[in-house]
Amino acid sequence: MVNLTIDGRAIQAEPGKTILQVAQENGIFIPYLCYHPALKPIGSCRICVVEVKPGPPRPVPACTTTVAEGQEVVTNSPRLQAIRQELVKLVLINHALDCPICDKGGECELQDLTHALGIDRVDYQAIKLPPHHDYESLLVERHPDRCITCGRCVRLCRDLVGAMAINFMNRGYFTELGSGLVPLDCEFCGSCIDICPVGALINKQFKYRARAWEVEKTKMVCPFCGGGCTYELHVKDGHPLRVYNGDSVLLCGRGRFGYPVVEAEDRLKSPLIKENGEFRPATWEEALDLVARRFKELRDAAGPQAIYGLGSPRATLEANYLFQKFFRAGLGTNQMDNPGRLHYLKAVTGLAQVFGWPRVTEVKANGRRLPPYHSPLEASEATKGSGFPFVLGSLEELPQADLILVIGADLTPELPPLGWAVNRARQKDGFHLIVANPRRTKFDRWATLSLHYRPGAERLVVAGLMKALLAAAPEAAPAIPAQGWEEIQELLKKFGPKELAQKCGLEDFSTLEEAGKLLAQAQAPAILFGVELLGQDKAEHTVMALADLFLLIGRPGTPGSALYPVAEKANTRGVCEVGVLPDRLPGYLALDDPAAPVFWGENPPVKDPGLDLWAMLDKLEAEDPAAPQALYSLGGDLLRFLPNRSRVEKLLGRLQFIVVQDAFLHDFAQMADVVLPVAIHAEQEGTFISSTGSLGVLNKALEADGVKPDWEIIQELAARMGFPASPRSPARIFQELAQNVPLWTDLAPGKSVGKTGFQTEVSGRFIPFDLDISLPGRRPYTLIVGKVLQHSGSYTTHHPCGTLVVSPSGALALNPEDAHSLELAAGDEVRIISSHGEITAPVTLDASLPPGVVFLPEHFAEPAAHRLTLNSNLVRVTLQKA
Numbered sequence: 001m002v003n004l005t006i007d008g009r010a011i012q013a014e015p016g017k018t019i020l021q022v023a024q025e026n027g028i029f030i031p032y033l034c035y036h037p038a039l040k041p042i043g044s045c046r047i048c049v050v051e052v053k054p055g056p057p058r059p060v061p062a063c064t065t066t067v068a069e070g071q072e073v074v075t076n077s078p079r080l081q082a083i084r085q086e087l088v089k090l091v092l093i094n095h096a097l098d099c100p101i102c103d104k105g106g107e108c109e110l111q112d113l114t115h116a117l118g119i120d121r122v123d124y125q126a127i128k129l130p131p132h133h134d135y136e137s138l139l140v141e142r143h144p145d146r147c148i149t150c151g152r153c154v155r156l157c158r159d160l161v162g163a164m165a166i167n168f169m170n171r172g173y174f175t176e177l178g179s180g181l182v183p184l185d186c187e188f189c190g191s192c193i194d195i196c197p198v199g200a201l202i203n204k205q206f207k208y209r210a211r212a213w214e215v216e217k218t219k220m221v222c223p224f225c226g227g228g229c230t231y232e233l234h235v236k237d238g239h240p241l242r243v244y245n246g247d248s249v250l251l252c253g254r255g256r257f258g259y260p261v262v263e264a265e266d267r268l269k270s271p272l273i274k275e276n277g278e279f280r281p282a283t284w285e286e287a288l289d290l291v292a293r294r295f296k297e298l299r300d301a302a303g304p305q306a307i308y309g310l311g312s313p314r315a316t317l318e319a320n321y322l323f324q325k326f327f328r329a330g331l332g333t334n335q336m337d338n339p340g341r342l343h344y345l346k347a348v349t350g351l352a353q354v355f356g357w358p359r360v361t362e363v364k365a366n367g368r369r370l371p372p373y374h375s376p377l378e379a380s381e382a383t384k385g386s387g388f389p390f391v392l393g394s395l396e397e398l399p400q401a402d403l404i405l406v407i408g409a410d411l412t413p414e415l416p417p418l419g420w421a422v423n424r425a426r427q428k429d430g431f432h433l434i435v436a437n438p439r440r441t442k443f444d445r446w447a448t449l450s451l452h453y454r455p456g457a458e459r460l461v462v463a464g465l466m467k468a469l470l471a472a473a474p475e476a477a478p479a480i481p482a483q484g485w486e487e488i489q490e491l492l493k494k495f496g497p498k499e500l501a502q503k504c505g506l507e508d509f510s511t512l513e514e515a516g517k518l519l520a521q522a523q524a525p526a527i528l529f530g531v532e533l534l535g536q537d538k539a540e541h542t543v544m545a546l547a548d549l550f551l552l553i554g555r556p557g558t559p560g561s562a563l564y565p566v567a568e569k570a571n572t573r574g575v576c577e578v579g580v581l582p583d584r585l586p587g588y589l590a591l592d593d594p595a596a597p598v599f600w601g602e603n604p605p606v607k608d609p610g611l612d613l614w615a616m617l618d619k620l621e622a623e624d625p626a627a628p629q630a631l632y633s634l635g636g637d638l639l640r641f642l643p644n645r646s647r648v649e650k651l652l653g654r655l656q657f658i659v660v661q662d663a664f665l666h667d668f669a670q671m672a673d674v675v676l677p678v679a680i681h682a683e684q685e686g687t688f689i690s691s692t693g694s695l696g697v698l699n700k701a702l703e704a705d706g707v708k709p710d711w712e713i714i715q716e717l718a719a720r721m722g723f724p725a726s727p728r729s730p731a732r733i734f735q736e737l738a739q740n741v742p743l744w745t746d747l748a749p750g751k752s753v754g755k756t757g758f759q760t761e762v763s764g765r766f767i768p769f770d771l772d773i774s775l776p777g778r779r780p781y782t783l784i785v786g787k788v789l790q791h792s793g794s795y796t797t798h799h800p801c802g803t804l805v806v807s808p809s810g811a812l813a814l815n816p817e818d819a820h821s822l823e824l825a826a827g828d829e830v831r832i833i834s835s836h837g838e839i840t841a842p843v844t845l846d847a848s849l850p851p852g853v854v855f856l857p858e859h860f861a862e863p864a865a866h867r868l869t870l871n872s873n874l875v876r877v878t879l880q881k882a
Contacts, residue, residue: 004071013067020048020062023075030075031084031113033091033197034150035063038160038249040427045150047084047113050075059083085117092122094129095198096145104199106212110148111198129174137184138805139204139257140193147177147200153192160250162412162423162442163187187412187789188806190256195249205257205802206242210234215241221688221696222255223314223681224792226567227417228395228690229255233682233701239263240682240702252416254792257802261681262702264798267663268677269706279665279675284708284716291674292720294657298630299331305626308616309336311580312634312661312710313569314795315678316686316698318733319710320571321578321586322726323634326714330723334591334610335628338580339636341613343534344572345581347565348588350543351388354551355764358387358588360742372731373687373697375738375747379758387588389743390760391550393526393562394752395692399424400560403522405465405515406443407436407546408458408533413789415566415691418528419443425560432518436461437532438505438784439855440848449515454505455782455853456874457773458533462545464500464509466552467492468516476520482551484766491768503773519549524558530566532786535873538770545769556762567691569793574689577744577753578737582610587741597740620651630657634710635678637666637794641858643869644836661710664798667861677707684709686730693753777835777876781818784855785866785873791859810860813846814879815853822879829882832856834875837867840882854879 001012006019006028013022018041023030034045043061050062051074059080062073074080091110099105131145149168154177157166165186169178177200179185193201215234222229222243229252231245240259245251271287272279282290298306309327311320320338327336338345362382370376398404398421411419419442425431426446435443436451436458444450453461466488470476478485497509506512519525527546533539546563555561567573579586579597586597591607611619611628619627631652642648652658652671660672663680682701686709690696708716711733715726727733738744746756754760775782790807791797797804812830824830828843832854841856841863849855854877858865869875 002067006073019065030062039155089122091148093124093126102199103202109197139188141202143200144176146198149175152195156195160423188253191250209241210236218699218701220699223570224254226691228694228696250420253790254796254803258796260800272675274673291659304331304333305335306629308628308631310633311338311575313572313575315634315710317574318686318730320575320580321737322711322714324580334582337613338575340572340576343531344567346534346539347543350540354547355388358389358743360385363742363745373734375744377745379745383758385760389754391556391563393564394755397559401524401526403432403525405434406528409530410441412442413787414530434515456775457504458542459545460504464512468512469519472517473520478551480551481763487768488766519553524561525553528564537872541769544767548766551764571688582612587743617651620654631655632659635662637668639667645866679704679707679709695749697749779876779878781877782853783875783877785858788857810857810863811844812841813844813855815849815851816845817851831880831882833878834868839863839867
């Protein structure tokens with residue numbers, strides 16, 4: 001520790017911290033304008049100057065000066081006061097005095113600082129600069145005459161977001177914030193709005209709707225992607241007005257501008273019952289009574305396995321836990337799955353085959369009274385954890401990696417916080433980034449190496465990386481204790497370097513050789529892979545290949561060195577970990593594990609596994625007598641997101657009874673016999689597990705109108721069925737859940753699964769993986785069905801979500817050369833034809849796509865991308881001008 005005094009107070013501080021940080025930690029006020037804790041300090045405004053002895057005779061900026069042993073710091077003196085007053089007066093020369101109409105009034109840092117310094121007049125005059133107001137940009141309004149040129153937004157956009165959309169124009173007195181005097185063309189994350197200390201950047205959704213002191217503020221986790229971001233929701237008169245993130249500042253566009261989904265015009269507000277092919281409104285009692293009666297009839301006639309359950313990555317941990325309890329402890333069946341089967345569960349099963357399923361031993365009950373959403377299990381000195389969760393990384397640790405391999409993922413649209421963490425990592429000296437993707441992504445501009453391979457060739461790319469690594473370090477041995485290394489070495493002999501590069505679609509093997517050398521030298525390597533990879537057929541084999549690579553180079557005990565599979569939605573990882581699976585209990589315990597949960601009530605646990613989602617559809621297709629006859633879904637449009645829509649629609653139509661809990665009457669909900677409207681976002685309380693394992697809390701900030709939270713609906717239905725009772729609040733449901741999940745030992749809000757401090761033992765077995773990457777068909781173009789930045793599933797495609805301002809509809813993206821050869825221009829309609837269907841879509845041009853590869857987002861009802869697919873997000877297509 002460093003010993004120093006600040007304003008005569010003896011203080012101990014951590015070495016490396018700045019004077020400003022230490023002062024703030026000790027409640028000592030030092031004013032500033034350009035500093036922000038989320039950014040690297042630059043000391044440009046000089047308002048935080050302090051006097052330091054020993055030190056230079058002039059004051060020094062507290063934000064960039066680190067503490068030292070024996071320092072004597074003075075933060076307030078007549079000299080410092082005079083300097084700060086003069087600096088603020090210079091800022092005010094050209095600052096618009098429109099506080100009464102400025103949206104920043106009441107939370108403006110310059111306003112607060114002017115009052116704190118006692119400035120009541122500005123003695124200087126200068127040439128007035130003509131402001132270039134921007135009222136045209138989407139979602140963000142810019143007022144240059146309010147800008148104080150602190151550079152916060154520029155640094156944030158450049159260093160953390162990586163968009164580089166805002167910059168300074170001109171120099172000296174004429175310096176102006178801008179984007180070339182044209183409207184913004186950026187990611188529209190809006191982070192610049194929150195970090196601006198004044199009203200130079202305004203949120204158009206919030207403009208003129210309220211003053212800062214008029215809103216009620218509720219902190220919660222974001223309900224969209226699996227990033228686990230937290231923010232404040234600001235509410236006035238029962239209406240959400242904005243979200244604000246004052247901590248890290250960073251939010252993506254859907255997080256910042258997607259909150260109006262709760263007031264969407266097409267929200268369901270009452271239960272619906274279908275009669276004679278048409279829906280009619282019903283009371284809750286009538287709808288739940290009907291569902292309970294029909295479930296009882298089907299169970300009594302065909303057994304509990306006749307009813308199939310589908311959990312939801314949008315529902316909370318507590319709702320999904322009660323859902324699987326409804327089936328296991330109530331109906332007495334394991335007939336359930338969740339939409340993570342499309343992507344994330346392929347990562348789970350692949351990693352489990354290499355590293356094993358999780359096991360945590362020697363935990364004990366925590367006898368203390370705990371705050372809400374804290375695990376009642378705590379570690380002892382003997383606690384040990386093993387299995388695949390302990391090679392998964394946390395978001396906080398990723399910037400400590402010295403090499404990051406991003407493969408099969410476009411990070412910005414799939415999981416923006418992972419991209420921000422990569423941006424933090426790349427600011428370190430000696431850091432290397434390898435980006436492997438068929439398309440050019442945002443991160444190619446910073447990549448040490450880029451590998452642009454043929455779509456679907458990820459397994460061969462991984463094989464090439466391992467082959468190149470062994471060539472660079474012939475004596476290399478697995479970094480993690482593992483069996484089966486010899487089998488992998490034999491597998492890698494199947495193709496020579498030239499043939500392997502050719503099959504990957506690379507020009508030659510040299511880029512793989514360079515990447516192999518970097519991997520061999522890395523001391524804290526991380527591997528990130530995403531939905532583009534996981535959505536493919538045989539993705540489980542690709543995950544095993546990546547796990548094999550990590551056995552070779554990974555260092556799980558080193559912060560940052562981990563695997564990072566993308567879990568797409570807010571609770572995709574959570575719905576899996578609470579056991580909405582046909583063959584695994586909460587915490588991924590086996591069905592016959594002696595440490596099985598204690599929630600069974602009087603019914604003995606059912607040890608026969610149920611059908612996964614694909615097997616359930618196959619049973620329906622085969623018209624098997626054992627196929628389910630009813631489906632109970634917690635939400636999500638299966639027709640929009642499952643491959644081969646025509647087949648899925650046909651097979652689901654064979655079910656006798658469908659119940660859907662959702663907020664919207666989407667295409668799949670329209671097939672239902674009963675639709676139960678649910679509370680969403682800030683209308684409910686509960687928890688999510690993020691993609692990187694962080695526990696986030698959703699706090700209620702809005703009153704629901706005619707809807708109920710998922711957990712309450714499940715409880716009321718269970719009571720009508722005569723099933724075991726459950727706790728009557730989300731916090732208590734979490735306690736029951738967490739006591740059955742040793743994997744969550746010591747878990748609490750803000751902490752990450754597997755990162756709570758107990759010992760871990762990581763080992764594995766190399767599993768040979770399939771090197772066949774053939775994509776059926778001979779059509780000339782390869783279509784990638786994927787994600788775009790402004791949307792999260794279909795959740796953000798409902799008016800009045802601000803995300804629709806930026807991305808209102810889906811379009812087929814293709815390379816300009818391909819468009820020219822097809823005589824297509826931007827905005828033209830194109831027919832997209834596969835062996836499984838045909839759709840029409842407008843065209844957009846995208847030079848990041850290689851010739852022969854096209855891209856279509858899956859978020860929108862039209863164009864319905866999965867009318868074209870078979871069993872993967874990749875499909876060969878023909879394009880024709882419509």
